Amino acid sequence: MRKMGLLCFMNTNAELSEVGCNLKRYAETEAEFSARGVINELFPYIFMAAKRMSTRAISRWLKDTHKIKLSPVTIAKALREADEHWETFFEKIEPSARIFGDAHSVYMRDFLMKYELFSGLKSSGMNLTLSGEEGHHEYQRAVEIIEKDWFQALDESTREECARYIPDEGKNAKSGK
DSSP states (O other): OHHHHHHHHHHHHHHHHHHHHHHHHHHHHTSOBOOTTHHHHHHHHHHHHTTTSOHHHHHHHHHHHHOBOOOHHHHHHHHHTHHHHHHHHHHHHHHHHHHHHHHHTOOHHHHHSOHHHHHHHHHHOTTOOOOHHHHHHHHHHHHHHIIIIIIITSOHHHHHHHGGGSOOOGGGSOTTO
């Protein structure tokens, strides 16, 4: 009888494991996603979409298209409290911008607000102040982040909105600006 109880217990564990696997699969593929912090990741895009869409339409689109559950109230609150979200967003860009700026001895604001300058500097490769192979890889990664997460992801007016959070480098900037 003891063996039978153990056998039943083992079957139950196997069944529960299968239930757990099914739950995991459902969560990954079908369940609505309602994670805290997703508003920070999506804020720049929500900001741009809000120029043409209502908060309800944005909420509905996120839910219907990507199963991300963000209420219209949450979206409206984020738009009202934009400063907090822009600061968080720029904190992700800033390390890459510093690496790029330091490598070219140029202010962040200058190349972040002028794609032509950024593009010219990255393609010239002249006067780079990098330290070794690791510095070169760090620089390449910084270029990719700035290109993808700043210039490709944000339109010009959105970059201008976020530019208020670019630190004033003034005295800290290189004299070779």
